[in-house]
Amino acid sequence: MQDQAASVAATGPGTELLDSAVTHVLRETGASTAMLYLKPEDDVLQLAVLAGVPGQLAAPWVRVPLTAPIPVSDAVRLRCLIWLGSQEELARRYPRPALILPYQFALAAAPIRAGGSDLGGLVLLWPGSHSTELSSGERASMVGACHGIGMLLQQAEGSGFRIMPGPQPRVVFPPAPPPPDPAEAAEAVRFVERLPGGSCALALDGSVTYISPAALDLLGTTAGEVLGTLPWVSLPWLNDPSVEDHYRAAVIGRQQTSFTVERPHDRWLAFHLFPDATGISVRIQPTSRPASIDAPPPQLLPASDVPGRTTALYHLMHLAATLTEAVGTQDVIGLAADQLMPAFRVHTLIVMMSVEGRLRIDGRRGSHPHLMDRFDGEPLTSATPAAHVLTTGVPDFYPTFRDLERAYPSMGLREAVSACAFLPLVVSGHAVGSLVLAYDRPHDFEAEERALLTSIAGLLAQALDRARLYDTKERLAHSLQAHLLPQTLPSIAGLDVAARYLPSTRGMGIGGDFYDLIRLDDSTAAAAIGDVQGHNENAAALMGQVRTAVHASAGAPPDEVLARTNRLLTDLDPDLFTSCLYIHLDLTGHTALMATAGHPPPLLRQPDGQTEVLDLPPGLLLGIDPASRYPTKSVPLPPGSALALFTDGLVEAPGVAFDDATAELAAHFALALEQDMESVADALVRYAKQATPGTDDIALLLLNALPPTR
Numbered sequence: 001m002q003d004q005a006a007s008v009a010a011t012g013p014g015t016e017l018l019d020s021a022v023t024h025v026l027r028e029t030g031a032s033t034a035m036l037y038l039k040p041e042d043d044v045l046q047l048a049v050l051a052g053v054p055g056q057l058a059a060p061w062v063r064v065p066l067t068a069p070i071p072v073s074d075a076v077r078l079r080c081l082i083w084l085g086s087q088e089e090l091a092r093r094y095p096r097p098a099l100i101l102p103y104q105f106a107l108a109a110a111p112i113r114a115g116g117s118d119l120g121g122l123v124l125l126w127p128g129s130h131s132t133e134l135s136s137g138e139r140a141s142m143v144g145a146c147h148g149i150g151m152l153l154q155q156a157e158g159s160g161f162r163i164m165p166g167p168q169p170r171v172v173f174p175p176a177p178p179p180p181d182p183a184e185a186a187e188a189v190r191f192v193e194r195l196p197g198g199s200c201a202l203a204l205d206g207s208v209t210y211i212s213p214a215a216l217d218l219l220g221t222t223a224g225e226v227l228g229t230l231p232w233v234s235l236p237w238l239n240d241p242s243v244e245d246h247y248r249a250a251v252i253g254r255q256q257t258s259f260t261v262e263r264p265h266d267r268w269l270a271f272h273l274f275p276d277a278t279g280i281s282v283r284i285q286p287t288s289r290p291a292s293i294d295a296p297p298p299q300l301l302p303a304s305d306v307p308g309r310t311t312a313l314y315h316l317m318h319l320a321a322t323l324t325e326a327v328g329t330q331d332v333i334g335l336a337a338d339q340l341m342p343a344f345r346v347h348t349l350i351v352m353m354s355v356e357g358r359l360r361i362d363g364r365r366g367s368h369p370h371l372m373d374r375f376d377g378e379p380l381t382s383a384t385p386a387a388h389v390l391t392t393g394v395p396d397f398y399p400t401f402r403d404l405e406r407a408y409p410s411m412g413l414r415e416a417v418s419a420c421a422f423l424p425l426v427v428s429g430h431a432v433g434s435l436v437l438a439y440d441r442p443h444d445f446e447a448e449e450r451a452l453l454t455s456i457a458g459l460l461a462q463a464l465d466r467a468r469l470y471d472t473k474e475r476l477a478h479s480l481q482a483h484l485l486p487q488t489l490p491s492i493a494g495l496d497v498a499a500r501y502l503p504s505t506r507g508m509g510i511g512g513d514f515y516d517l518i519r520l521d522d523s524t525a526a527a528a529i530g531d532v533q534g535h536n537e538n539a540a541a542l543m544g545q546v547r548t549a550v551h552a553s554a555g556a557p558p559d560e561v562l563a564r565t566n567r568l569l570t571d572l573d574p575d576l577f578t579s580c581l582y583i584h585l586d587l588t589g590h591t592a593l594m595a596t597a598g599h600p601p602p603l604l605r606q607p608d609g610q611t612e613v614l615d616l617p618p619g620l621l622l623g624i625d626p627a628s629r630y631p632t633k634s635v636p637l638p639p640g641s642a643l644a645l646f647t648d649g650l651v652e653a654p655g656v657a658f659d660d661a662t663a664e665l666a667a668h669f670a671l672a673l674e675q676d677m678e679s680v681a682d683a684l685v686r687y688a689k690q691a692t693p694g695t696d697d698i699a700l701l702l703l704n705a706l707p708p709t710r
Contacts, residue, residue: 002084009500010530010703014156014161014162014163014164014459015048015049015163015164015165015166015170016170017156017163018036018048018049018149018152018170018189019049019170019172021036021145021148021149021152022034022036022049022051022097022172022369023051023143023172023174024130024145025122025124025142025145026051026052026124026593028139028141028145029124029126029138029141029142029241030126030127031052031108031124031126032052032105032125032126032127032254033049033051033052033053033123033124033125033252034049034051034052034122034123034124034125034172034385035047035049035050035058035061035072035122035123035169036048036049036050036112036120036121036122036123036149036204037064037072037076037112037120037121037122037123037165038041038119038120038153038163038164039066039118039120040164040165041063041120041490042066042696043066043067044063044064044065044066044135045064045065045066045073045076045120045121046062046063046064046165047061047062047063047162047165047169048120048163048165048169048170049170049172050170050171050172050390050499051173051174052125052170052174052204052277053204053251053252053435053586054171054203054204054205054206054251055168055169055171055205056205056343057248057251057252058169059328059339059342059343060100060318060322060339060343061344062168062169062299062338062342063338063342064338065334066106066339067093067337068325069096069325070094070096071084071094071097071107071109071123072109072121072122073121074109075109075110075111076111076112076118076120076121079111079113079118079688080110080111081108081109081110081111081139081142081143082108082109082110083107083108083134084104084106084107084108085106085130085131085132085133086104086106086132087102087104087105087128089132089133090107096321096322096325100318100698101252103128103248103249103252103253104127104128104249104253104255105125105126105127105128105130105253105254106125106126106127106130106131106132106326107123107124107125107126107152108123108134108138108139108144108279109121109122109123109124110122110142110143111146111148112146112149112150112153114147114150114151114153114154114285115154116589117154119132119149119150119153120149120153120156120572122142122145122146122149123414124142125252125568127254127255128253128255129255129542130385130474131208131358138457160199161222167342168342169428174277174278175564177278183491187442192212192213193212193213195283196285197214197215197218197283197284197285197286198211198212198213198214198215198216198217198218198219198283198284198285199211199212199214199215199281199282199283199284200212200215200284201279201280201281201282202231202247202279202282203279203281204251204278204280205230206230206231206232206244206247207228207229207230208226208227208228208229208230208231208234209227209228209279210227211223211226211227215282215284218263218269218284218285218286219263219269219284220263220287221234221235223525223560231243232244232247233581236294237261237262237263237264238261240261241272241530242259243259244257244259245501246259246271246273247273247280250273250275250280251275251280253258254275254276255274255275256272256273256274256475257272257273258270258271258272258273259271260287260290262289266289267286268286268287268288268290268625269284269285269286269287269290269651270284270285270286270287271284272284272285273282277481283623285675288523295311308366313349317462319339319456319459320459322336322338322339323335323336323459323460323462323463324333326467327467327470328467328470328471328474329362329363329464329467329468329471330363331467332460332463332464332467333351333362333365334363334365335361336349336463337349337363337365337366340437340456341365342547342687344437344453345439345443346366346437346438346439347366347367347368347438347439347440348364348365348366348367348369348371348436348437348438349364349366349367349435349436349437349438350363350364350365350371350435350436350438351363351364351374351425351433351434351435351436351464352368352375352376352386352390352433352434352436352459353371353464354380354390354431354432354433356605357379357380358377358378358379358380359375359376359377359378359379359380359382359384359386359390359434360376360377361373361376362433362464364437366438367428367440368417368438371417371436371438372386372436375387383408383410383423384405385398385408385420385434386422386434386436387434388422389422389423389424389434390424390425390431390432390434391431391558392424392431393424393426393430393431393458394424394679395421395422395423395424395450395453395454396421396422397421397422397445397450398419398421399419399442399443399444400418400419400421400442401417401418401419401442401444404417404420408491417438417439418439418440418442418443419438419439419441419442419443419445420436420437420438420439421435421436421437421445421453422434422435422436422459423436423437423453423454423455423456423459424434424461425457425460425461425464426457426458426461427461427464427465427487430463431657432461432464433461433464435457435460437453459679477634485501485514485515486499486515486516486517488564489517490516490517490518490519490525492519492525492587493522493587494523494587494705494706494708495525495585495587495703495705495706496676496677496703496706497517497677497698497701497702497703497704498676498677498678498680498681498700498702499515499517499681499699499701499702500681500684500685500698500699500700501515501681501697501698501699501700502649502685502688502689502697502698503515503697509607512530512531512532512533512539512540512542512543512576512578512697513530513531513532513543513647513649513697513698513699514528514529514530514531514532514543514547515527515528515529515530515645515699515700515701516528516529516547516550516701518551518554521555523584523586523587523588524584524585524587524588525554525585525647526554526582526583526584526585527582527583527643527701527703528547528550528580528582529580529581529583529599529645529646529647529648529699529701530543530546530550530578530579530581530597530599530622530647531578531579531580531648531649531697531699532546532548532576532577532578533576533577533578535688539576540700542569542572542574542576542578543578545568545569545572546578546622547571548564549564549565549567549568549578550565550582551606553565557584557593557632558582558583558584558593558594558595558630558632559595559629559630559631559632561582561595562580562582562595562597562619562622562630563628563629563630565580565597565622566620566622566625566626566628566630567626568622569622569623570624570625570626571626573623574602574623574710575622576623577621577622577623578597578621578623579596579598579599579600579621580596580597580598580599580622580624581594581595581596581597581599581600581601581645582594582595582596583602583645583703584645585637585703586637587705590636590637590638590639590705591634591635591636591637592634592635592636592637592643593632593633593635594616594632594633594634594635595617595619595630595631595632595633596616596617596618596630597620597621597622597628597630598617598618598619598621598622598645599647600646600648600662601613601615601616601643602643602645603662603665603669603671604635604637604641604642604643604644604647605641605642605643605644605670605673606638606640606641607638607639607640607641609673610670611667611669611670612666613662613663613664613666614633614635616633617631617632617633619631637705638705639705639706639707640704640705640706640707641704641705641710642669642677642680642702642703642704643702643703643704644665644669644684644700644701644702644707645700645701645702645703646698646699646700646701647663647696647697647698647699648694648696649688649697649698649699649701650665650684650688650699650700651664651665651688652696665684665687665688668683668684669684672684675702677702677703677704680702681700681702683699684700685698
């Protein structure tokens with residue numbers, strides 16, 4: 001079959017070692033489909049092994065960002081099993097995959113881990129007839145399979161042989177049944193031919209593997225014309241979106257489905273599909289015109305090797321849904337490449353934009369990423385196809401290298417290109433760039449495929465236009481944020497310090513979290529951290545005012561610093577609340593005097609590694625009551641001890657109590673006893689990025705009281 005050949009060609013190193021594990025978990029759980037993902041990079045999951053569905057149905061999910069709002073990414077990132085017992089639950093929790101896969105099935109996704117590392121994820125699908133609950137046996141089998149696969153991956157890497165996914169997933173097929181003896185085969189054929197109507201068999205990829213004489217008569221064709229083909233390709237009157245959609249529903253949902261189609265001229269046929277793990281049995285029977293016909297039959301289309309209309313709509317819908325989640329330019333290019341390249345067998349994708357009258361490469365992906373480097377910076381008047389489609393707005397398609405060489409003799413791409421397409425990226429009627437698609441073999445661009453690729457380029461252009469605006473705002477926001485926060489921390493004898501700030505992934509990428517360290521004299525210093533409500537320019541502006549007020553009052557007792565700042569904020573009446581923690585450090589007396597205005601308490605790690613969340617007397621948020629008082633607490637700070645001041649974005653996680661998350665952060669702080677503060681800050685931020693969804697700002701300030709030097 002086509003998928004088998006593709007699987008052999010695209011296999012990643014060692015992925016065949018995972019075949020038996022995938023087959024075993026399908027058998028143990030009764031699932032119909034398995035998708036095993038590996039984690040070749042920190043922020044990406046790639047489909048390594050696929051079983052139960054053909055490769056083309058999994059094309060949009062071959063490579064997915066770890067942050068993508070889909071079940072397997074969440075399962076790996078949150079390190080938990082995710083169960084979706086119905087299409088309704090899938091639509092509620094994950095609208096993007098539900099839009100692309102509107103079929104009845106149940107789904108479970110679980111992480112694959114070993115030795116404390118995230119190695120990948122496993123997705124299982126059950127037919128729509130499955131209970132809405134995952135049984136304890138199914139859960140145990142899936143968790144056990146993930147554990148076993150994780151141990152296998154860890155052992156392989158420990159032996160110097162890391163199992164890596166190939167560019168396309170390895171497709172595992174069910175074992176073929178033993179062939180019948182000739183007498184049994186002849187009797188089976190006679191049995192089929194005695195049935196009323198016609199019969200045929202489809203492989204999981206939709207290609208016809210058997211067709212009875214009665215079916216050939218009903219379809220008005222010959223065996224040579226349909227065997228080995230997709231019926232909606234070889235029979236133009238079946239090239240209707242509903243036909244391919246019923247095929248998808250049968251393969252993915254593993255449930256019987258039926259539909260009625262008109263064969264020219266006014267001859268109606270009923271198709272009944274009966275799927276299982278090996279393929280689809282189809283019964284074809286003559287029938288009468290349906291009771292209500294609201295629209296005329298679709299116009300006949302010529303047979304074509306390009307994707308059918310349902311496949312085209314499938315890819316367009318998936319790309320459109322995916323691009324709505326992209327924010328920056330590189331996000332857009334990366335997501336588009338992840339969708340387009342496996343779906344259309346593209347080997348190199350390059351995006352070139354118009355910048356000040358010249359071509360500039362904005363992004364690239366594939367086997368020849370530097371394909372167009374020699375044209376980077378070329379003027380738009382240059383004799384290159386990328387410049388030509390940008391200035392004219394008309395796409396160019398070159399089915400062979402000879403076609404490209406004939407049009408542009410000086411291109412010099414013989415080593416890398418066998419066919420290519422240059423598509424204009426058009427926004428509001430104006431071309432702003434070019435999309436370059438290169439293939440490693442000659443490729444016939446038929447009319448339907450040209451229209452589809454042009455539509456996809458239009459979607460990409462709109463997304464890039466939004467992304468470039470976002471990038472501009474993001475640069476301005478980061479510049480503003482950088483100027484409001486300390487450029488450097490002061491060097492203070494006896495104190496090792498480190499600070500980190502991560503902007504929110506929601507809104508403008510600018511917010512109200514702040515920190516400060518102020519040298520008062522040779523033996524005293526002040527530290528502050530706070531959080532202004534909001535993620536916009538107003539929050540950032542108020543944050544700057546609060547930091548200035550704290551800085552101006554530094555040196556006074558902590559209760560007085562907070563009281564003065566509070567009176568200033570109530571006079572300003574900004575309609576935004578602010579939390580703040582202020583600490584006066586006496587490095588000679590080894591004490592820390594602190595007060596809080598509704599801010600999370602700091603962590604204190606003793607020299608022996610024992611770590612606690614300090615219990616501070618509460619204080620009201622700043623900007624509410626001008627008469628608020630802020631009681632203080634003195635804490636011993638012996639040499640070798642350390643304080644961690646943080647904002648709530650470091651510990652807030654969905655479904656996790658704040659106190660539990662803070663205790664988990666304290667445990668990570670305790671484990672980093674022997675590290676310098678810069679390394680500790682990096683470790684805590686890495687932990688936070690894994691444990692939290694990244695929708696809030698994060699500020700972190702670490703203070704380590706150094707032992708005296710001898």
